[in-house]
Amino acid sequence: MNIEKKMSSRVTSELRWRCRRGMLELDILLNGFVEKKYTQLSADQKNTFNEVLDYPDQLLFDLFLGHMESSDNNVSELVQTIRQSASV
């Protein structure tokens, strides 16, 4: 395995672990998204995704379940993309 591949598998593992949350709903949304769609994001969107992973679980839950909307357009768009990928 070359260094680049090794690094990318590590990044994915780390990312997958950060997607392990206290709520099943978030596990399904975040893990499903990382498996299926994360690689298709732009560098900026990947940064937003990483920022969003630092949010508390309850806030993520409220955003994803439509109880709340982010005032940050980047976050808001990402939330919509993740929601759409979950129901496919």
Add this chain to the structure above:
Amino acid sequence: MNIEDIPRRRFDALIIGAGGGGLRAALQLAEADASVAVVSKVFPTRSHTVAAQGGMNAALANVLPDNWHWHMFDTVKGSDYLGDQDAIEYMCRAAPKAVYEMEHFGVPFSRLDNGKIYQRPFGGQSQNFGGEQAARTCAAADRTGHAILHSLYQQNIRAKTHFFDEYFAVDLLKDEQGNVLGAYVFDIHSGEEIIIEAKTTLIATGGAGQLFRTTTNALINTGDGMGMALRAGVPLQDMEFFQFHPTGIAGRGMLITEGARGEGGYLVNAQGERFMERYAPTAKDLASRDVVSRSIYTEVKEGRGCGPDKDHVMLKLDHLPEDVLQSRLPGIRQTCITFLGIDPADKPIPVYPTAHYTMGGIPTNRQGQVVVPVKDTPEEPVTGLYAAGECACVSVHGANRLGGNSLLDILVFGRSAANHIIQYLKENRFHKALDENTIQKAYDRLHRWDDTSNSNGESVDDIRRDLQKVMEDNCGVFRTQDVLDNGMEEVSKLAQRLKNASITDQSELFNTARIEALELENLMDVALATVYSAAARTESRGAHSRIDYAERDDKSWMKHTLYSSEDRKLDYKPVRTKPMSVVSFPPKPRVY
């Protein structure tokens, strides 16, 4: 690496698990100036306590008349008389104080207009020993678990608890006399292994909902502490009692609340038949949870399930006026839109029974000490070892947990265990010497997964998927002797397959494949405990509901099951029917 070279850290107390139970204990200990380490495989505020939305019970009598003795009665009755009445009395008496403490730690409980803490009514709550509905559940809106977890975490930071975030505990460490003296852990980021020596160790790792294919539990709920206890020679208690909810989203697990059927929703099979009319002609879709769960299972088993795999039934809400859905069931609507891409106003929801709560666990007394049978003594404390919360069985939930009692359980017994630890630390000021064999065993368990000679071994993912399916089919809501015997055989085969499994990722850094393998080993041990305990109990009690033994049998079965990994042996011990100070509640039919 030689085990002598593995770094060692020393603490007065080690807490494994950073949910509400672990953090409550850690705080009590840190405030008593004990040195406390908390090991958690995920960042603490991502523990499963965060998902507890309902609230916590306490007889504050802020809304309706109430007292702890009525709360105790409801809990004993809810447990189908398998709960230990001394522990239940202790918990119900301690409940108001637990609420006030949490409020002082910063939990913003919802309020009444008069400023007092708001309390909502929940199923199973009564006034005056089975009379009118009581209102006993204190909540911080619909985010009580989140509020409790965050408040406790912040308090622990203030009190200087030492956190090992994203560390995985492999096994407990003991000395030659069997005293528990810490745990073998590793850093998930770097793979670095550490021996944590502790005068006392508290397991607070939560439940094991991942045993089942359809569950409300997060992925982290893999029964790690229960697996560790079994491997340390501690039996698990009452594992046959697992609470299921009849309507989870099929294939996903999250709950569709009973409120959906309460508002007029009903279940249909593939033929569009409203099948609950056959199973419960009077109550129909509002029959008790176990009846609805079993009916759904039977429809699917007999080929009347919906979908391409005929593996679920449908919950219809599309006949309800849209304003009812929007005003009374907004959460359900959003959940369905998000996870299924369907609006229940237009289409029915695919549902299947979902595993929710582990009533059984590591046997403890009400001081949180882990207790095991030794010769003629059924409850001999294991020196240095404690457990609290869903991983423990104290036993306040018995055969069935009441809503609002799980957050209470973790806070009351997390605190109680810490108080006993503080006392123990006063009397035991020095670390005992570890047995090197116990370290070697933990090391070997971890490094068994480094073996590359077996690179064609079975995949961990496949075995976990098979285990969850076998448990759902053979130890779920439909239980007969044949079904459970088949379950024992199938889980035993899977345990054998796991011995030959391998992982391809051999990196040290963030090796999640290795963690999932270790988690599956824990799940497998817990699955064996669950199915062996269930096959032996020839009665129906609480959540353990059998077709072939439909009645509760107090004469033969008012006793706790104890399952040991060694020879998969079952033992039993009496229920503690004598409370601390009041008269015992004798068993009666559990009708509501």
